[in-house]
Amino acid sequence: GQNIDQPTEMTATEGAIVQINCTYQTSGFNGLFWYQQHAGEAPTFLSYNVLDGLEEKGRFSSFLSRSKGYSYLLLKELQMKDSASYLCAVLDSNYQLIWGAGTKLIIKP
Amino acid sequence: GAVVSQHPSWVICKSGTSVKIECRSLDFQATTMFWYRQFPKQSLMLMATSNEGSKATYEQGVEKDKFLINHASLTLSTLTVTSAHPEDSSFYICSAPTLGTSGGIPGGEQFFGPGTRLTVL
Numbered sequence: 001g002q003n004i005d006q007p008t009e010m011t012a013t014e015g016a017i018v019q020i021n022c023t024y025q026t027s028g029f030n031g032l033f034w035y036q037q038h039a040g041e042a043p044t045f046l047s048y049n050v051l052d053g054l055e056e057k058g059r060f061s062s063f064l065s066r067s068k069g070y071s072y073l074l075l076k077e078l079q080m081k082d083s084a085s086y087l088c089a090v091l092d093s094n095y096q097l098i099w100g101a102g103t104k105l106i107i108k109p
Numbered sequence: 110g111a112v113v114s115q116h117p118s119w120v121i122c123k124s125g126t127s128v129k130i131e132c133r134s135l136d137f138q139a140t141t142m143f144w145y146r147q148f149p150k151q152s153l154m155l156m157a158t159s160n161e162g163s164k165a166t167y168e169q170g171v172e173k174d175k176f177l178i179n180h181a182s183l184t185l186s187t188l189t190v191t192s193a194h195p196e197d198s199s200f201y202i203c204s205a206p207t208l209g210t211s212g213g214i215p216g217g218e219q220f221f222g223p224g225t226r227l228t229v230l
Binding site: 030031040041042043044045048087091095096097099100101102104 | 143150151152153154155200202204214215218219220221222223224226
């Protein structure tokens with residue numbers, strides 16, 4: 001079966017750095033997405049990785065290792081507004097998005 | 110980026126009634142739209158793929174006669190929850206990919222609507 005795992009909840013301090021991990025087992029791979037979702041709102045796109053390596057975009061970076069079925073989202077200089085759920089999703093061989101359950105990130109002052 | 114709207118944002122209805130949710134792509138055409146359901150503290154679950162001009166494709170376990178989908182134009186898809194019951198209370202979200210590839214993403218980047226909170230009493 002297809003499976004995406006990510007921690008349920010993480011806590012970090014304002015100004016710090018946090019890494020959210022995602023491991024996946026899917027039928028085929030056409031890329032991995034990270035989305036941010038604030039409570040009661042729709043997800044918003046953060047990043048897309050299809051090749052191994054690190055993609056940096058401002059305070060957010062996303063890493064992918066296809067051989068390990070592993071990705072992480074790195075958030076630097078955390079701000080209170082970064083408190084949200086972060087969803088990992090993989091585009092499988094049928095170009096269907098397989099979603100993880102999301103990681104709730106709590107930022108403390 | 111592209112904008113997808115949903116209407117209504119929230120709805121409360123009595124058990125047994127039907128509720129229609131609209132999903133519109135405001136500044137691009139979408140031959141395909143996706144309908145998701147999300148229960149509290151759970152991930153998005155794909156319910157069905159809405160195809161313009163043809164029947165929707167439903168995921169396993171989703172009753173097509175209960176969740177009616179109509180994709181009548183390139184900018185509008187509707188989801189009707191028929192004879193709604195309390196267990197249908199959830200957050201319903203639609204998304205639409207841009208045509209072709211966008212930023213190298215196969216099938217295009219998906220843009221999500223703001224979601225509709227359905228509460229069935």
